[in-house]
Amino acid sequence: MELQTLLDRSIKNMGSGMNSVVKASALEMIKRAYKEGIYVQISAGYRSMEEQAALYGQGRFYSYKGKSYSSMSKPKVTKALPGQSFHNYGVAIDYFLVSDDGKTALWTINTKWKRVAAIGKELGFKWGGDWTGFKDYPHLEMTGGLTYSQMMAGKRPSLSLKFKPETETIVMVPPKTEVASEITKEPSKNKGDETIRSIQKTLNSRYDAGLIVDGYNGPKTKAALIQALQTELNKQFGKKLVVDGKWGAKTKAAIVTVKKGAKGNLTWILQAALFLEGFNLGSLDSDFGKNTESALSKFQKAKKITADKKAGKATFTELFAA
Numbered sequence: 001m002e003l004q005t006l007l008d009r010s011i012k013n014m015g016s017g018m019n020s021v022v023k024a025s026a027l028e029m030i031k032r033a034y035k036e037g038i039y040v041q042i043s044a045g046y047r048s049m050e051e052q053a054a055l056y057g058q059g060r061f062y063s064y065k066g067k068s069y070s071s072m073s074k075p076k077v078t079k080a081l082p083g084q085s086f087h088n089y090g091v092a093i094d095y096f097l098v099s100d101d102g103k104t105a106l107w108t109i110n111t112k113w114k115r116v117a118a119i120g121k122e123l124g125f126k127w128g129g130d131w132t133g134f135k136d137y138p139h140l141e142m143t144g145g146l147t148y149s150q151m152m153a154g155k156r157p158s159l160s161l162k163f164k165p166e167t168e169t170i171v172m173v174p175p176k177t178e179v180a181s182e183i184t185k186e187p188s189k190n191k192g193d194e195t196i197r198s199i200q201k202t203l204n205s206r207y208d209a210g211l212i213v214d215g216y217n218g219p220k221t222k223a224a225l226i227q228a229l230q231t232e233l234n235k236q237f238g239k240k241l242v243v244d245g246k247w248g249a250k251t252k253a254a255i256v257t258v259k260k261g262a263k264g265n266l267t268w269i270l271q272a273a274l275f276l277e278g279f280n281l282g283s284l285d286s287d288f289g290k291n292t293e294s295a296l297s298k299f300q301k302a303k304k305i306t307a308d309k310k311a312g313k314a315t316f317t318e319l320f321a322a
């Protein structure tokens with residue numbers, strides 16, 4: 001994964017209309033993370049009022065300036081109306097992590113993700129993961145103390161760089177055709193990961209998890225998956241676990257082994273947990289077949305536990321213990 005590729009894709013995704021300090025700081029953040037072996041890319045920066053309207057219209061009936069922006073089939077992704085997002089003023093960015101080969105967007109809120117947020121904060125950003133209440137993990141903003149109402153009224157923050165820029169300037173390189181792959185496009189249009197959204201939807205409908213369907217793997221999604229596991233262990237195996245979404249000794253003791261040939265909700269939970277850890281197994285079909293076995297085996301090797309291709313206490317502990 002080359003640094004320049006991350007920079008090029010990010011420049012493209014930030015769009016024109018970015019505040020120059022915010023843009024330069026975003027690129028500096030990518031460089032600093034890269035030096036630590038963390039590959040990060042910006043998925044969105046400046047968003048026009050119309051683009052904001054289209055985002056707001058997901059999951060709602062909504063029209064803006066006489067034009068309909070409703071797309072009811074999609075889940076709600078924002079509470080911000082046009083003008084109510086700092087993206088509309090080019091002072092906010094969203095980021096995500098990229099796999100070592102540059103081909104996969106990673107949405108797990110892990111140590112690396114938080115390290116990027118910390119680098120961003122060193123550079124003067126405020127992080128959406130620090131918000132109380134609704135957390136926006138990919139989001140970083142630099143508002144100079146202004147509210148969006150003030151910006152809507154035409155005020156702009158006066159920002160200054162918190163680092164010494166290199167003399168070399170970054171030239172916008174037109175992306176090669178193979179670079180314009182899904183990864184450059186998908187996240188900017190469509191927040192989060194499609195499979196994670198489907199996991200969140202299933203957790204909501206099957207287990208009443210009450211998750212925001214945002215496509216990000218945060219602590220709430222993980223807790224909901226543990227709740228699902230506890231529910232299934234109680235229902236199917238007569239265990240008497242407290243369904244609290246916390247991984248503890250009692251839950252661990254109640255674990256039954258899931259192996260090839262297994263079908264059903266427990267297998268689905270295993271598949272979802274593996275996916276959230278970054279192990280892609282094609283589809284989450286609730287059927288423990290070849291793909292699940294191979295993803296499980298890779299996970300066990302990565303975690304240095306016995307790679308017996310069966311998910312027992314050790315595997316579930318690695319998947320769910322904080």
Ligand SMILES: [Zn+2]
Nearest residue numbers: 092093094139
């Ligand atoms: Zn954002």
